[in-house]
Amino acid sequence: xxxxxxxxxxxxxxxxxxxxxxxxxxxxxxxxxxxxxxxxxxxxxxxxxxxxxxxxxxxxxxxxxxxxxxxxxxxxxxxxxxxxxxxxxxxxxxxxxxxxxxxxxxxxxxxxxxxxxxxxxxxxxxxxxxxxxxxxxxxxxxxxxxxxxxxxxxxxxxxxxxxxxxxxxxxxxxxxxxxxxxxxxxxxxxxxxxxxxxxxxxxxxxxxxxxxxxxxxxxxxxxxxxxxxxxxxxxxxxxxxxxxxxxxxxxxxxxxxxxxxxxxxxxxxxxxxxxxxxxxxxxxxxxxxxxxxxxxxxxxxxxxxxxxxxxxxxxxxxxxxxxxxxxxxxxxxxx
Amino acid sequence: xxxxxxxxxxxxxxxxxxxxxxxxxxxxxxxxxxxxxxxxxxxxxxxxxxxxxxxxxxxxxxxxxxxxxxxxxxxxxxxxxxxxxxxxxxxxxxxxxxxxxxxxxxxxxxxxxxxxxxxxxxxxxxxxxxxxxxxxxxxxxxxxxxxxxxxxxxxxxxxxxxxxxxxxxxxxxxxxxxxxxxxxxxxxxxxxxxxxxxxxxxxxxxxxxxxxxxxxxxxxxxxxxxxxxxx
Amino acid sequence: xxxxxxxxxxxxxxxxxxxxxxxxxxxxxxxxxxxxxxxxxxxxxxxxxxxxxxxxxxxxxxxxxxxxxxxxxxxxxxxxxxxxxxxxxxxxxxxxxxxxxxxxxxxxxxxxxxxxxxxxxxxxxxxxxxxxxxxxxxxxxxxxxxxxxxxxxxxxxxxxxxxxxxxxxxxxxxxxxxxxxxxxxxxxxxxxxxxxxxxxxxxxxxxxxxxxxxxxxxxxxxxxxxxxxxxxxxxxxxxxxxxxxxxxxxxxxxxxxxxxxxxxxxxxxxxxxxxxxxxxxxxxxxxxxxxxxxxxxxxxxxxxxxxxxxxxxxxxxxxxxxxxxxxxxxxxxxxxxxxxxxxxxxxxxxxxxxxxxxxxxxxxxxxxxxxxxxxxx
Numbered sequence: 001x002x003x004x005x006x007x008x009x010x011x012x013x014x015x016x017x018x019x020x021x022x023x024x025x026x027x028x029x030x031x032x033x034x035x036x037x038x039x040x041x042x043x044x045x046x047x048x049x050x051x052x053x054x055x056x057x058x059x060x061x062x063x064x065x066x067x068x069x070x071x072x073x074x075x076x077x078x079x080x081x082x083x084x085x086x087x088x089x090x091x092x093x094x095x096x097x098x099x100x101x102x103x104x105x106x107x108x109x110x111x112x113x114x115x116x117x118x119x120x121x122x123x124x125x126x127x128x129x130x131x132x133x134x135x136x137x138x139x140x141x142x143x144x145x146x147x148x149x150x151x152x153x154x155x156x157x158x159x160x161x162x163x164x165x166x167x168x169x170x171x172x173x174x175x176x177x178x179x180x181x182x183x184x185x186x187x188x189x190x191x192x193x194x195x196x197x198x199x200x201x202x203x204x205x206x207x208x209x210x211x212x213x214x215x216x217x218x219x220x221x222x223x224x225x226x227x228x229x230x231x232x233x234x235x236x237x238x239x240x241x242x243x244x245x246x247x248x249x250x251x252x253x254x255x256x257x258x259x260x261x262x263x264x265x266x267x268x269x270x271x272x273x274x275x276x277x278x279x280x281x282x283x284x285x286x287x288x289x290x291x292x293x294x295x296x297x298x299x300x301x302x303x304x305x306x307x308x309x310x311x312x313x314x315x316x317x318x319x320x321x322x323x324x325x326x327x328x329x330x331x332x333x334x335x
Numbered sequence: 336x337x338x339x340x341x342x343x344x345x346x347x348x349x350x351x352x353x354x355x356x357x358x359x360x361x362x363x364x365x366x367x368x369x370x371x372x373x374x375x376x377x378x379x380x381x382x383x384x385x386x387x388x389x390x391x392x393x394x395x396x397x398x399x400x401x402x403x404x405x406x407x408x409x410x411x412x413x414x415x416x417x418x419x420x421x422x423x424x425x426x427x428x429x430x431x432x433x434x435x436x437x438x439x440x441x442x443x444x445x446x447x448x449x450x451x452x453x454x455x456x457x458x459x460x461x462x463x464x465x466x467x468x469x470x471x472x473x474x475x476x477x478x479x480x481x482x483x484x485x486x487x488x489x490x491x492x493x494x495x496x497x498x499x500x501x502x503x504x505x506x507x508x509x510x511x512x513x514x515x516x517x518x519x520x521x522x523x524x525x526x527x528x529x530x531x532x533x534x535x536x537x538x539x540x541x542x543x544x545x546x547x548x549x550x551x552x553x554x555x556x557x558x559x560x561x562x563x564x565x566x
Numbered sequence: 567x568x569x570x571x572x573x574x575x576x577x578x579x580x581x582x583x584x585x586x587x588x589x590x591x592x593x594x595x596x597x598x599x600x601x602x603x604x605x606x607x608x609x610x611x612x613x614x615x616x617x618x619x620x621x622x623x624x625x626x627x628x629x630x631x632x633x634x635x636x637x638x639x640x641x642x643x644x645x646x647x648x649x650x651x652x653x654x655x656x657x658x659x660x661x662x663x664x665x666x667x668x669x670x671x672x673x674x675x676x677x678x679x680x681x682x683x684x685x686x687x688x689x690x691x692x693x694x695x696x697x698x699x700x701x702x703x704x705x706x707x708x709x710x711x712x713x714x715x716x717x718x719x720x721x722x723x724x725x726x727x728x729x730x731x732x733x734x735x736x737x738x739x740x741x742x743x744x745x746x747x748x749x750x751x752x753x754x755x756x757x758x759x760x761x762x763x764x765x766x767x768x769x770x771x772x773x774x775x776x777x778x779x780x781x782x783x784x785x786x787x788x789x790x791x792x793x794x795x796x797x798x799x800x801x802x803x804x805x806x807x808x809x810x811x812x813x814x815x816x817x818x819x820x821x822x823x824x825x826x827x828x829x830x831x832x833x834x835x836x837x838x839x840x841x842x843x844x845x846x847x848x849x850x851x852x853x854x855x856x857x858x859x860x861x862x863x864x865x866x867x868x869x870x871x872x873x874x875x876x877x878x879x880x881x882x883x884x885x886x887x888x889x890x891x892x893x894x895x896x897x898x899x900x901x902x903x904x905x906x907x908x909x910x911x912x913x914x915x916x917x918x919x920x921x922x923x924x925x926x927x928x929x930x931x932x933x934x935x936x937x938x939x940x941x942x943x
Contacts, residue, residue: 003806005610006909009916016924038415040400042356048417049935052848056927064920067912074909081798084772084791127420389942398843398939419847422938426845437840437941440833441587450841453580454850456573498844510942 006075007157013068014150017061021139021146024057028136035132051132055120058139061146062113069106072153073253089253098156105149110272111279112142118280122300126292134287185250189238196234199227200316203278207305210281214288214298220305221282224312228275231315235267239319242326263322270314277308342374342428342505342537343409345395350404350414352390352562364390365401366562373555374505377528377538379548382559388541389510391559395539396508397425426451430499432509436491438483438498444470444490445479448498455502462501469497473527489520496527506537513544525550574857577850581857584837595826596866602819603870603918604877609808610910611878612886617801618905624794628762629771631788632778642757643785651781654763656770662758664747668712668740673701679740679747687743692722697737699727710740715752722746809917816917820925828929835936842938851934859926863919871914879904 027050036044076089076099086092093099116138123131202223209216236250243255243263255264281304288297352365364387372378372395380388393399394406397413400421406414413424430451438447448466470479473493478486486494492512499507507528513521521544528538529552542548548556558565585592632651634643645662664681677698687693694704704710704724711721728736748755765774768791775787830838838851846854877883 003810004802005805005809005917006913008806008809009913013916013920016920020924037417040402040414042353042402045400045418049848049931052852052935053928053931056852056931060923060927064916067915070908071912071916074907074912078909079798079802082795082802084795124419127416129417390939393939393942398942399937418938419849422842422845422847425938431843433843433941435941437836437843439837439840442583446583450580451844451846453576454573454846456569456576459572459576502845 004075004079006071006078010068010071010075011150011154011157013064013071014146014153017064017068018146018150020057020061021143024054024061025136025140025143027054028139032133032136037128037132054136054139055117055124058113058120059117062110062117065106065109065113065146069103069110072103072106073256077253077256088251088257090251095161096156096159098152098159102149102152102156105145105152109142109145109149111276112145114276115279115283116142118300118304119283122284122287122293122296125296125300126290128292130290130292131287185236187233187237189241192230192234192237196227196230199223199230200312203227203312204309207309210305211302214301217281217285217288217301217305220308221278221285224275224278224282224308227312228271228278231271231319234319239267239322242323242328245326245328247328263318266318267315267322270311270318274308274311274315277304277311280304281308341535344374344407345372345506345537346370346405346407347391347395348405348407350391350394350401350406352387352394352399353402356402364562365394367404368562368564370557370564372537372539374537375532375535376554377532377540377552378555378557379553380539380541380557380559381543381548382541383543386559387562388559390562392508392510392539392541396429396431397421398431426455426502426504428505430502430504430507432492432495432499432507432512434511434514436495436515438486438491438494440484441482443480444475444483444486444494444497447483447494448501450501451498452501466497466501469500470494473497488516489523492516492520492524493527496524500531504536506539507531509538509540511541511544513542513547518546521546525552528552573850574853577854578857578861581854581861584854585858585861588834591826592862595823596862596869598819598822599862599866599918599922600870600873602815603867603914604873605812605815605870606809606917607871607874607910607914608877608883608885609805609812610914611874611905612883613801613805613808614905614907614910615878615903617797618903620797620801621794624790624797627790629765629768629790630763630775630778631790632761632763632782632785633788634760634782634785636784640760642753642759643761645756645758647761647782647785651778654774654777656765656767656774657763658766659764660761662761664744664753665759666747666751670712675701675738677738677740679742679750681744681747682741685741687725687741689743689745690721690723691725691743692746693726693728693739693741694724695728695736695739698740699724712750714750720746720750816921819918820921823922824925824929827926828932830929830933835933836941838933838936839938839940842936843941848934852930855926855930855934859923859930863922867914867919870918875904875906 031047031050031054034043035047073089076092079092080086080088083091083095086095093103116135119131119135119138123129123135203220203226206216206220206223210220232252235255236252240250240252240255241247243260244251253264254260255267256262257264281301284297284301287293288301290297347368347370350365350368350370351363354362354364366387368391380392382388390399394401394414397416400416400418401414404414405412408424408428413421416424438444439450442450445463445466448469449462452462452465467476467479470476473496475490475493475497478490478494483491483494499509509528512524516524525547528540532538532552540547547553632643632647634641634647643662648660648662651660661683663683666679668677668679669675670677675698682693692710694702694710698704698710702710704727706724706726708724709721710724711719713719722742728739728741742750747753753759763774763778765771771789771791775789778785778787841851841854842848877885
């Protein structure tokens with residue numbers, strides 16, 4: 001089972017990313033210990049040059065993680081034929097207890113990477129590199145996530161037992177079931193959509209507030225994150241059903257299939273981009289008062305907020321379109 | 336040059352530079368230089384090879400950082416800046432001409448002239464236009480499309496000057512510009528430099544060529560020896 | 567944003583011209599890179615095509631096949647078992663099948679003989695697969711003579727040639743009537759090769775299989791899903807084995823890429839020095855080098871992938887044929903159906919572009935951090 005090329009690729013990637021991030025962390029520690037921006041010594045120059053290597057490594061790891069997130073879902077999708085009871089990615093992720101945590105970790109790393117790169121970008125704009133220590137400290141916090149992800153992923157693939165009868169989206173995402181997924185599906189579509197609308201509104205308001213007063217970046221990030229989570233809930237509890245045109249099919253992965261016009265990508269891609277941007281805004285917001293960043297952060301923040309709002313609106317529009325064009329009518333049942 | 340803010344005074348305070356610091360072959364190339372360079376003048380750093388004039392020039396031009404001491408442009412400290420910002424300062428303020436001209440082989444004269452403007456992200460067409468104008472100014476309009484290895488020594492030198500001016504710097508820095516030129520071309524070079532000074536450009540040269548430091552257009556000659564300024 | 571795009575465009579412009587200035591080195595790299603992509607992509611496309619072919623074939627096969635097992639060996643199953651199993655909920659149809667293999671010494675090949683359910687074939691006539699027709703030079707109206715199990719030679723008139731969309735299974739197939747089959751192989755009336763059951767609801771499959779083994783203890787049910795799963799696993803595993811075998815090649819490629827990236831010529835070093843001296847920043851140089859890698863990777867990837875696509879889908883994997891021919895003498899003229907998916911592309915990316923980029927990061931960084939005042943020394 002472990003010999004599938006896609007599984008091999010995933011394992012290679014996660015170990016390489018762990019290696020790169022460990023390298024970056026080691027350099028980061030050196031930078032934190034010896035950094036002295038006012039020194040003209042050769043060591044300081046070497047450290048400064050290291051920072052280019054670190055940010056390149058982190059950026060590359062981040063991109064690799066993103067593609068591996070896609071590959072992970074594709075692979076789960078493709079392996080669904082091999083487990084009794086699995087009909088899509090959901091069933092495969094359920095085969096052993098490590099499937100879902102790995103997915104969550106991959107998503108978390110994606111957002112953490114986005115936040116870090118934003119911080120890095122802003123820091124590189126100020127001649128005194130005011131966030132150098134904070135930045136590399138945060139890198140040390142991301143490292144455990146990356147390591148944990150490669151461990152859970154390896155466990156997921158190692159412990160896969162083809163004899164296990166797994167439960168797929170049909171039973172997992174059914175309101176009668178137990179667990180988080182079932183509870184998500186059990187949420188009234190009306191409630192889910194109302195919450196999603198509220199969160200979107202909150203994000204819009206805090207975003208506009210930021211654009212106008214250049215304040216409240218953290219609030220924007222928090223409501224952005226809330227929107228992300230509620231959007232996932234709404235997809236599971238309501239939007240997906242409209243896409244499948246089936247009142248009981250709650251799966252968040254099947255919408256990625258060609259049979260549904262790849263609508264899933266149109267939903268997830270803007271959503272993930274918007275959330276990543278919002279996380280970036282949140283990461284830089286606390287440092288807006290640093291003297292050398294007073295100009296930089298509001299300018300960058302504005303750009304990011306604007307882009308995040310554009311992508312978020314795109315998500316809402318596509319979700320709305322998916323519901324509007326569906327021939328599933330639940331008026332009177334849900335609404 | 337027109338419309339750009341006027342060049343400020345460049346001030347050096349106790350500038351020192353060491354190579355291979357902390358190792359047995361540690362070597363102090365500059366041992367404490369205090370210097371003030373007036374804007375709009377032609378200054379020549381003169382001295383035997385190994386006297387540290389090129390090292391000093393590269394520090395003034397933000398190509399490298401002093402180990403200690405300060406370099407100020409007006410009231411801004413340049414010497415403490417990280418490389419990223421030094422580069423920004425460098426491409427805004429200085430234009431460089433090197434001893435070997437250092438044109439990139441295989442590219443045309445025009446492409447070579449445009450090279451420093453590339454990372455600035457300005458309008459590409461405007462950049463090309465400016466490069467053509469500069470080449471035209473030095474009588475090279477019909478050589479623009481030729482590869483640099485086909486240019487004569489004089490043409491290569493003028494291409495290098497055009498490249499130094501593409502980002503509209505306020506200060507021109509030239510390291511031993513006449514070392515590879517015969518006396519006729521050296522004189523031609525000094526004429527061009529004189530013309531630039533007319534337009535208000537600050538010029539800083541290193542040379543041990545009397546044709547340069549004895550030229551009438553030179554305002555000031557700073558003699559160097561063993562990493563120190565000698566008067 | 568505009569500035570950013572312009573800057574990237576400008577860097578890309580310079581990258582392309584700098585690639586063009588060193589055609590020898592870059593073509594060599596492109597060739598090796600493209601070859602690696604080609605090899606891996608060929609393996610993936612081919613096994614994926616086989617897998618989907620198998621799936622397509624099995625899609626039409628019955629959900630459950632019931633075989634009788636005597637002393638651990640597959641034996642003929644009496645028709646009476648159809649009644650003995652009784653009514654099982656969920657089974658919508660059941661019937662016996664007659665099929666077998668025949669070794670033809672004339673061409674040293676195995677044929678599959680089958681009595682079809684969905685068409686009637688007159689006694690004395692057969693329908694042959696394209697592979698048999700090719701090797702025996704048969705056409706409509708010709709006669710094929712085979713020696714039956716009782717030693718007598720029997721002639722069959724070819725009524726038709728099978729031109730299947732998927733030749734993989736029909737290549738070595740001979741369809742004949744039930745009477746001819748029984749006479750030819752000496753299979754008595756009332757015995758079948760196996761029984762097949764149709765079950766509509768996939769959730770009831772396991773239950774049905776369970777009941778069958780209880781009621782007919784000397785039989786073994788084979789589920790279609792089980793076969794599919796096995797195929798899936800086997801094809802995935804095969805691919806994996808090939809990839810592991812190719813790991814050496816990938817590693818060699820990585821070392822090659824590292825070497826190319828770190829072994830900059832004096833000329834290239836000087837160039838980077840000049841760029842830095844005239845005002846390029848370290849990250850500009852890194853970006854330029856990144857574009858260089860991206861251009862090379864993209865071209866190699868496209869080149870290799872398209873070549874692999876042509877190789878697998880237009881020449882039917884001509885390079886793999888010698889290896890795969892061992893499977894059967896009647897090697898099917900297998901024209902796989904073109905199929906490309908994200909999983910393949912992402913996997914290929916991680917086996918080629920990812921290691922290439924990884925191998926070049928540190929050398930690129932080293933080159934980009936050249937002292938800007940180096941050109942003055």
